[in-house]
Structures are given as C-alpha cells and as structure tokens.
Amino acid sequence: TPGGCPVHWSVALGKSPAHFKHRLSIRSAAATAAAVPQAKMRRQNIRTLALIVVTFTYLLVGAVIFDVIESGHEIEARQIYLEEEQHWKTLFNISDEIFENITDLVLKMKPYKASSEQWKFYGAFYFSTTLITTIGYGHSTPKTRTGKVVCMLYSLVGIPLCIVMFQSIGERLNALITFILRSLKRLFRCKNTDVSQTNLIVVSINIGTLVLAAGAALFSHYESWNYLDSVYYCFITLTTVGFGDMVALQKNDQLKNRPDYVLFSLVFIMAGLTVVSSAMNLMVLRFLTMNTEDVRREELEQAAAAREAIRLEGDVINANGSVLLAMQARTDAESAVTTPEELEAASKPAPTGSDCLASDCWCCLRRYRQSRLRRQ
Amino acid sequence: TPGGCPVHWSVALGKSPAHFKHRLSIRSAAATAAAVPQAKMRRQNIRTLALIVVTFTYLLVGAVIFDVIESGHEIEARQIYLEEEQHWKTLFNISDEIFENITDLVLKMKPYKASSEQWKFYGAFYFSTTLITTIGYGHSTPKTRTGKVVCMLYSLVGIPLCIVMFQSIGERLNALITFILRSLKRLFRCKNTDVSQTNLIVVSINIGTLVLAAGAALFSHYESWNYLDSVYYCFITLTTVGFGDMVALQKNDQLKNRPDYVLFSLVFIMAGLTVVSSAMNLMVLRFLTMNTEDVRREELEQAAAAREAIRLEGDVINANGSVLLAMQARTDAESAVTTPEELEAASKPAPTGSDCLASDCWCCLRRYRQSRLRRQ
Numbered sequence: 001t002p003g004g005c006p007v008h009w010s011v012a013l014g015k016s017p018a019h020f021k022h023r024l025s026i027r028s029a030a031a032t033a034a035a036v037p038q039a040k041m042r043r044q045n046i047r048t049l050a051l052i053v054v055t056f057t058y059l060l061v062g063a064v065i066f067d068v069i070e071s072g073h074e075i076e077a078r079q080i081y082l083e084e085e086q087h088w089k090t091l092f093n094i095s096d097e098i099f100e101n102i103t104d105l106v107l108k109m110k111p112y113k114a115s116s117e118q119w120k121f122y123g124a125f126y127f128s129t130t131l132i133t134t135i136g137y138g139h140s141t142p143k144t145r146t147g148k149v150v151c152m153l154y155s156l157v158g159i160p161l162c163i164v165m166f167q168s169i170g171e172r173l174n175a176l177i178t179f180i181l182r183s184l185k186r187l188f189r190c191k192n193t194d195v196s197q198t199n200l201i202v203v204s205i206n207i208g209t210l211v212l213a214a215g216a217a218l219f220s221h222y223e224s225w226n227y228l229d230s231v232y233y234c235f236i237t238l239t240t241v242g243f244g245d246m247v248a249l250q251k252n253d254q255l256k257n258r259p260d261y262v263l264f265s266l267v268f269i270m271a272g273l274t275v276v277s278s279a280m281n282l283m284v285l286r287f288l289t290m291n292t293e294d295v296r297r298e299e300l301e302q303a304a305a306a307r308e309a310i311r312l313e314g315d316v317i318n319a320n321g322s323v324l325l326a327m328q329a330r331t332d333a334e335s336a337v338t339t340p341e342e343l344e345a346a347s348k349p350a351p352t353g354s355d356c357l358a359s360d361c362w363c364c365l366r367r368y369r370q371s372r373l374r375r376q
Numbered sequence: 377t378p379g380g381c382p383v384h385w386s387v388a389l390g391k392s393p394a395h396f397k398h399r400l401s402i403r404s405a406a407a408t409a410a411a412v413p414q415a416k417m418r419r420q421n422i423r424t425l426a427l428i429v430v431t432f433t434y435l436l437v438g439a440v441i442f443d444v445i446e447s448g449h450e451i452e453a454r455q456i457y458l459e460e461e462q463h464w465k466t467l468f469n470i471s472d473e474i475f476e477n478i479t480d481l482v483l484k485m486k487p488y489k490a491s492s493e494q495w496k497f498y499g500a501f502y503f504s505t506t507l508i509t510t511i512g513y514g515h516s517t518p519k520t521r522t523g524k525v526v527c528m529l530y531s532l533v534g535i536p537l538c539i540v541m542f543q544s545i546g547e548r549l550n551a552l553i554t555f556i557l558r559s560l561k562r563l564f565r566c567k568n569t570d571v572s573q574t575n576l577i578v579v580s581i582n583i584g585t586l587v588l589a590a591g592a593a594l595f596s597h598y599e600s601w602n603y604l605d606s607v608y609y610c611f612i613t614l615t616t617v618g619f620g621d622m623v624a625l626q627k628n629d630q631l632k633n634r635p636d637y638v639l640f641s642l643v644f645i646m647a648g649l650t651v652v653s654s655a656m657n658l659m660v661l662r663f664l665t666m667n668t669e670d671v672r673r674e675e676l677e678q679a680a681a682a683r684e685a686i687r688l689e690g691d692v693i694n695a696n697g698s699v700l701l702a703m704q705a706r707t708d709a710e711s712a713v714t715t716p717e718e719l720e721a722a723s724k725p726a727p728t729g730s731d732c733l734a735s736d737c738w739c740c741l742r743r744y745r746q747s748r749l750r751r752q
Contacts, residue, residue, distance in 0.1 A: 044547075044548065044551075045548065047544060048544045048545055048547075048548050051537075051540060051541040051544050051545075052541060054537065054541075055508075055537055055538060055541045058508070058533070058534055058537060059501060059504050059505060059508070060501070062500070062501070062503075062504030062507070062530055062534065063497050063500040063501035063503075063504055065500075065526060065530070066495060066500035066503055066504060066518070066523070066526070066527075067495055067496060067500040069518070069520060069523045069526060070494075070495040070500070070518055070519065070520060070523050071493070071495035071496055071500070073519055073520050073523075074488060074493070074494060074495045074519075077485065077488055077519065078485075078488040081481065081484075081485035081488055081489070085481070085485075088474075092468040092469070092470055093468070094468055102464055102478070102482075103482050103489070105457065105460055105461070105464075106478075106479050106483065107482065107483070107486060108457075109454075109457035109461075110483060112450060112453055112454040112457055113457070113479070117447070117450070118446075118450060119442060119443055119447035119450045120443060120447055121439050121440070121443050122439075124438070124439040124440070124441075124442035124443040124446070125435060125436070125439035127438075127439075127442055128435050128438030128439055128442060130617075131438070131617060132431075132434070132435070134510065134615055134616045134617045135617075136512070136612065136616075136617030136618050136619045136620075137514070137619070138513070138514060138618070138619030138620035138621050141619045141621040142442070142445070142446055143450075144446060144449050145604060147442070147445045147446050147449075148604065148605070148608045149604070150441060150442070150445060151442075151608070151612075152607075152608065152611045152612075154438055154441070155611075155615055155617065158434055158438065159615055160656065160659055161427075161431055161434060162431060163656075164427060165424075165427040165430075165431045168423060168424045168427050169427075169428070171420075171424075172420065172421065172424050175420075228521060228524065228525070229524070231528075232524045232527070232528065235528045235531075236527075236528075239510055239535055240510045240512075241506075241507060241510045241511075241512030241618075242510075242512050242617075243512045243513070243514030243517045243620070244512075244514035244619070244620055245514050245517040280536065280539075283536055
C-alpha cells in the first residue's frame with residue numbers, strides 16, 4: 001500500500017547512496033500516482049471543451065456558407081411567391097384574410113392530399129419506421145392527442161431498440177467483411193493476411209456509396225426525381241436527418257397500390273442505416289473510447305507506482321535474509337509487467353484486426369496475458 | 377502449445393488412474409477451446425437475429441396501433457378538407473386545375489412565408505444545427521443544387537463531429553453526477569458510498585425529464601402552444617426525430633427580432649441532446665458491448681484451456697525431479713488466475729461505478745491485476 005511507504009522509508013534510512021537514488025525514483029512514482037486523477041480530469045475536460053469549440057465554430061462556418069448560397073435564392077423566391085399570390089388574389093378577387101385561410105387549409109391537409117391512406121397499415125408501418133429510426137420526415141404526423149402521447153411512448157422503447165439492432169447488425173457485417181477480406185488475402189497469398197481497420201473503413205465507405213448510388217437510381221426511377229435530388233433524398237434519409245422536403249411513397253397512392261415499392265423503400269432504409277451504422281461505428285468509436293483509454297492508461301500508471309512501492313518493501317525486508325532476497329527478485333520480475341513499453345503500448349490505439357474493432361480493451365488484456373505466459 | 381499435446385500424452389501413458397482423469401479433463405478443456413469460435417459465431421448471430429425479429433415485430437405492433445388511433449381521424453380530416461376545398465372553389469369559381477396550382481404555390485413557399493429570413497445568419501445557423509444534430513425539421517431546406525451538394529458534404533463531417541461531442545459532454549456529465557452523488561452519500565454518512573449504474577440512470581432520466589418539462593413550458597409560452605403539444609415538440613426534437621410539424625422560431629420573424637429566444641432554442645437543443653445522449657449512453661452501451669464481452673470471455677476460456685495444456689507439460693516433466701515439481705506447483709498457482717469464478721465474473725456486467733461506464737474492460741483488467749497482487 002503506498003500509504004504505508006513512509007514507515008518503510010524511515011527504516012531504509014542510512015542505506016547506501018544507491019538506495020537513496022532508488023527511493024527518490026519511488027517517491028516520484030508515488031507522486032505521479034497521486035497527480036494522475038487531476039491530470040485525467042484536465043485532459044478529458046480539455047478534450048470536451050475542444051470538441052464544443054470546434055463544433056460551434058463549424059456551425060458558424062456552416063451558417064455563413066448557407067447564408068451565402070441560399071439567402072439570395074430565398075429573396076428571389078419570396079418575391080416570386082408574393083407576386084404570384086397577388087396574381088391569384090386579384091384574378092379571383094380574394095381578400096388577404098381569406099387567402100390566409102386557404103393557405104392554412106392547404107398546409108394542414110397536405111398529408112391527406114398526398115395519399116389516401118397515410119395511416120392505414122402500410123402507411124402506419126412506414127410512419128413507425130421513420131419514427132424509431134429517428135428519420136422523422138414529418139410527411140404524416142399524429143394529429144390526435146392520443147396519437148401524440150402514444151408516439152412518444154412508442155419511440156421511448158423503439159429508438160433504443162433500433163440503435164441496438166443497427167449496431168448489432170453493423171458489427172456482424174464488419175465481422176463478415178473481415179472474414180471475406182482475410183479469405184481473399186489468403187487466396188491471393190498476401191504476406192500479411194491481417195485485416196486492418198483502414199481496410200474495413202474503406203470497404204464500408206464503398207458499400208455505403210454503392211447502396212446510396214443504387215438506391216438513388218431506383219428512387220429516381222419510381223419518383224421521377226432527377227438523380228442529384230434522388231442522391232440528396234437518400235443521403236438525408238440514411239443520415240436520419242429526414243428533412244421531409246422529399247419523401248418517397250407520397251404519389252399516386254403508392255402506399256396502397258405498389259407493395260413492391262413500399263417493400264423496397266423499407267428495405268432500403270433498414271439496409272442503408274445498417275451500412276451507415278457499421279461505417280459510423282468504425283469511425284466514431286475510436287473517439288468514444290478515448291476517455292476509457294485514458295482511464296486505463298492511468299490505471300496502469302498507478303499500478304506501476306504501486307509495484308514500485310512493493311519493490312521497496314522487498315528491499316527493506318531483504319536485510320533479514322537471503323530467502324526474502326529471492327522473493328524480492330521475483331517481485332521485481334513481476335513488476336516488470338508494467339514496463340514503460342507497456343505503458344506506451346497502452347496509450348496507443350489498439351492493434352488492428354477484426355476482433356479489436358468493438359473495443360480494444362480485451363486486446364490489452366490478451367497482450368498482458370501473453371507477455372505473462374511468455375515469461376513463464 | 378495445445379498442438380504439442382499428443383506427444384506429451386503418449387509419454388504420460390502408464391500413469392496412475394488419477395492422472396488419466398486429469399488428462400480427460402484437459403482434453404475436454406482443449407476441445408472447448410477449439411469449439412469456442414463456432415459457439416461465438418452462433419451466439420452473436422442469434423442475438424442479431426433476435427433483435428431483427430423483435431424490431432420488426434415492434435414495427436408491426438406500431439403499425440396496428442397507429443392505424444387504430446389515427447386512421448379514423450384521417451378519414452374525417454380528409455372529408456373536411458375536401459368539403460372546405462369545394463367551398464372555396466365554388467365561392468370564388470376556381471377550377472380544379474387552378475386550385476392545384478395555388479396549392480403547389482402555397483406548399484413550395486411555406487418556408488419563405490414563415491419567416492422573412494430563413495437563410496440569413498441566424499436562420500442558417502439554426503438550419504446547420506438541425507442538420508448536423510440530424511434533427512432535420514425540414515422547415516427550410518436548400519433549394520439550389522449547390523445548396524444540396526454543400527448540405528451533404530457539410531453533414532458528412534458535421535454529424536460524426538456532433539455525435540462525438542455529445543458523447544464526450546455526456547460522459548463528463550455522468551462523471552460530474554457520480555462525483556456529486558458520492559459526495560452526497562458521504563455527507564449523509566451512507567454505509568455504501570458507491571454510485572451504481574442504476575443510480576446514474578435514475579438521475580439522468582430525472583434530469584432529462586426536467587429539461588423536457590422546463591423547455592416545454594418555455595416553448596409553450598413563446599409559441600402559444602398548449603403544454604402537451606409543447607412536450608411533444610420537445611420530445612420529437614430531443615430524440616432527433618424532428619418531424620417538423622411543429623417548429624420553433626417560425627412565427628413573427630422571431631429569427632430576426634428575438635435573439636434571446638433564438639439563443640434559448642439553440643441552448644435547449646444542445647443541452648437537451650447532451651442529457652439524452654448521456655442517458656442513452658448508459659442504457660444502450662450495455663447492449664453494444666455484449667459482443668465484445670463474448671469475445672473477451674472466449675479469450676479467457678481459451679487462455680484457461682492453454683494453461684491446462686501447460687499444466688500437463690509440467691506433469692510429464694515432473695517425472696525427472698523435485699525442482700520441476702515445485703515449478704509445476706507454481707504453474708498451478710498461476711493457472712488459478714482463470715478459475716471458473718473469474719470466467720463467471722467476466723461474463724457478467726462490469727462492477728458499478730463511474731469509471732466503469734464507458735467500458736468495463738479495464739475494470740476486468742484491474743480486477744485481474746488486484747487478484748494477482750493479493751496472491752503475491
């Protein structure tokens with residue numbers, strides 16, 4: 001126990017200068033151990049603060065960019081709108097107030113106009129899908145009080161369920177890709193048959209792009225959208241942004257008349273979100289586990305400091321006999337488990353490979369065990 | 377190495393029955409080690425399949441529920457809409473075709489009508505926020521081709537950045553809650569000052585509910601929505617569903633005239649998403665790490681099997697002298713590290729506590745190290 005050190009240190013007084021040097025290094029190790037929690041707080045808080053600053057800067061930049069691109073068009077479009085409105089008002093002699101009423105009516109009834117059955121089984125299924133995947137186009141939304149309450153309760157369970165499912169499928173997909181890549185590398189007799197995280201990310205991004213491009217082509221066909229609009233729709237859907245400015249299945253009673261297209265749309269959403277999940281998983285997880293890695297590294301540092309303390313106890317007791325000297329030697333050998341190289345290794349990202357994707361913690365554990373096995 | 381076993385086994389022939397029994401247990405351990413990858417594939421695939429089945433069942437149930445609740449209202453509303461439309465058409469003598477044109481105009485120009493500057497700085501900032509948080513109300517969306525392309529590129533960086541930021545703040549928030557709870561428990565001299573994951577989830581849900589209720593009250597005040605609608609708006613926003621059927625900052629040029637309200641709305645979104653992230657983090661992460669835990673447990677099982685093999689080697693060599701017997705004894709003591717209890721512990725969720733939130737892997741490492749320290 002580091003707390004017991006001072007007693008032993010006082011016993012150790014009057015030893016050779018070499019011992020004092022040893023003791024000094026121990027003291028610094030103990031000091032490091034005490035300083036670690038503070039350093040950890042600082043490092044993690046700084047990282048969080050940096051992320052906040054970066055995100056808000058990114059939002060500021062975005063605001064400027066979209067202002068430049070869209071605000072000119074907005075002014076023009078508004079002008080055209082006002083002129084056209086005035087044209088209709090004059091033509092049919094409609095007062096401002098009445099035109100406002102007509103506008104309200106049109107906006108409220110848009111979903112009922114789009115399809116005769118937004119809420120019959122297929123439509124309700126489509127709505128449920130956009131709800132628990134958090135896409136939320138808003139093409140049809142609950143209008144009754146009961147509907148709104150049930151909608152909240154339903155998503156309270158559905159959204160976590162969906163996240164877990166996509167992560168789970170995404171993880172299986174990554175495992176499958178790893179297996180295929182490794183098999184291919186073996187087939188072509190590559191020297192290094194390991195599948196790196198970079199390999200996986202590249203493959204994931206390619207699959208994602210493929211799903212997007214193919215989906216866009218099909219939606220473009222079914223909805224008569226131009227290809228860029230169709231890509232934009234697919235992108236906005238698969239990122240779960242779901243603006244709802246373009247929504248599939250809203251023309252010609254498709255929800256009722258085109259079950260094949262309904263099925264394709266739902267499969268596209270599910271398959272696409274899985275691919276995006278698995279790619280996002282790979283890219284984002286490294287950042288998410290940073291703090292955990294910090295904690296683990298500090299744990300190793302503290303363990304190293306604790307071992308130094310044990311070694312000191314060994315030194316002190318060793319004055320009594322040679323049997324204890326041997327024990328001290330063994331303690332030294334054990335304490336070598338946390339060498340500077342191991343600390344270094346712990347502070348680095350995990351080794352690459354399929355098993356290290358979800359979390360590299362167990363890899364660290366394995367490495368540690370292997371090094372122990374080797375030493376025996 | 378397990379591969380070298382048969383040679384040693386043949387040497388071991390002709391030993392006492394006790395030795396044979398030992399050998400049999402070893403053989404079963406080695407067999408387990410070989411069977412593990414298959415079992416792992418099966419277990420993880422079954423879990424994924426189960427999640428898919430549960431999710432689709434949940435969607436079916438949702439479809440039925442929303443059909444029952446909303447489809448009656450839909451038929452009525454559609455009827456009312458058609459009647460009112462007919463009323464205006466007859467009153468002003470508007471043809472079907474022309475009314476269709478007016479409808480198109482009203483729908484296209486809705487965002488320009490709602491506010492005079494959806495795309496001036498504040499509005500563009502608001503849009504960027506709803507984009508990278510994946511809320512995507514769709515109250516205003518890019519209309520130009522450039523705008524759509526930039527929107528996709530912008531969110532390609534922005535969405536991962538946002539996820540990482542919310543996770544990071546959420547993690548810090550959980551650490552803060554843990555610190556406060558522990559301090560409170562010490563203050564009231566509780567026997568057990570540990571902060572369990574359940575404690576944290578309860579506190580997170582309470583904070584989340586508080587943010588939602590307070591936000592809803594303020595939006596209800598600013599937007600003149602009734603309280604249920606306001607709660608529904610906040611809920612749909614903080615889950616990032618963002619239907620867009622109700623959107624804040626869309627009346628009376630609030631984006632231009634009410635900078636205080638704009639600031640509150642953005643702070644609400646950011647703070648709310650952080651709280652939801654941290655609560656979601658706690659609830660979902662257990663499931664997300666399941667497969668990782670499987671892999672780790674199998675790793676431990678394999679290590680245990682490997683150690684059994686080493687013990688066998690010890691047995692065989694021990695026929696040569698007593699010094700090696702002692703070595704065997706030591707090997708036995710070492711192999712006790714992977715006892716059935718440890719395997720059991722590894723298969724269970726991590727011990728509770730603030731440090732165990734992000735990942736419990738390092739806890740397992742710590743436990744392992746502590747048990748080793750104790751044995752020394």
